[in-house]
Amino acid sequence: MAPQLFESARLKIERADQHISDLDREFRSLIENQSYTIRTEHDRDGRPRLEVTFDRKMPSQVTLTIGDAIHNLRTALDHMTAEMVTRDGGTQNRNLRFPTGSNRVNFEAACKGIITPSQVVIAALTALEVFPAGKGESLYWLTKLDNAEKHAALTPTFRVTHVPRMLVRSRDGSVLLAMENVSISNSATDLRLSPGMTLEMDRDRKPTCGIVFGNVQGFPTEPVLPTLRKLSHSVRNTVDVVAQAIT
DSSP, rough: OOOOOHHHHHHHHHHHHHHHHHHHHHHHHHHHTEEEEEEEOOOSOEEEEEEEEEEEEHHHHHHHHHHHHHHHHHHHHHHHHHHHHTTTTTTOOTOOOOOOOOSHHHHHHHHTTSSOSHHHHHHHHTTTTOTSSTHHHHHHHHHHHHHHHHOOOOOOEEEEEEEEEEEETTSOOEEEEEEEEEEEEBBBBBOOOOTTTEEOTTTTSSEEEEEEEOOOTTTTOBBBBHHHHHHHHHHHHHHHHHHHHHH
16 A cells, blocks of 8 residues: 555654643643632732632643644644655755745745745645744744744643632622623733722632643643644644645
8 A cells, every 4th residue: 555645744743642632631630639829919009919829830741741742743744845845856955844934925935945846845835824924824833832842841831711700899898799700811810900809719619720831922821732732733734735735
């Protein structure tokens, strides 16, 4: 049986998906066994913010697995590009890689810089638009993630993402407002209340916790697992689209 087109790229994606599945199991265990402290902090104007501090740090193994998943996805794109050029009779060199660009001009220049005798390869890559605001923008940010991970581990953080019930109390302790199903964008609420008011969670109803990226390019404070799954889908779809384009 003839080998599948872009077989090594597809194997890299499968390996990334295995890492993502491992992370899913680890995340669920971490969140279920996590404990936290809730307190009200006040800004300079006396307005309250509900702060959530988690007791456990993120295990180093988790950060390594995230890096492995990201690297395998990015490497799949490089394998695909190298195989395209090889099949087309082009030139392999140490600078050959899946093209990206900070804008359309830079991206198209990177595509045209690939040494290959056929315009089919160049056209297939150019159509992907791997630059900010292009169709393949997510692959541009995947490359940024991979580059960042090569220099420092992408350490995610715990975060409260949803609170079933939150109370706003006045100075005398009376409840001024009861809010149901509150979504929280970070580890503290962004509510701007009057000085003297306090915030508190209903401790009888457990909040929903998640694991998010830190301040990384492209995906700041985005949830790790959904982001990795979307990236895996984007890479797999890219490989399929390119395979169809060149055959």
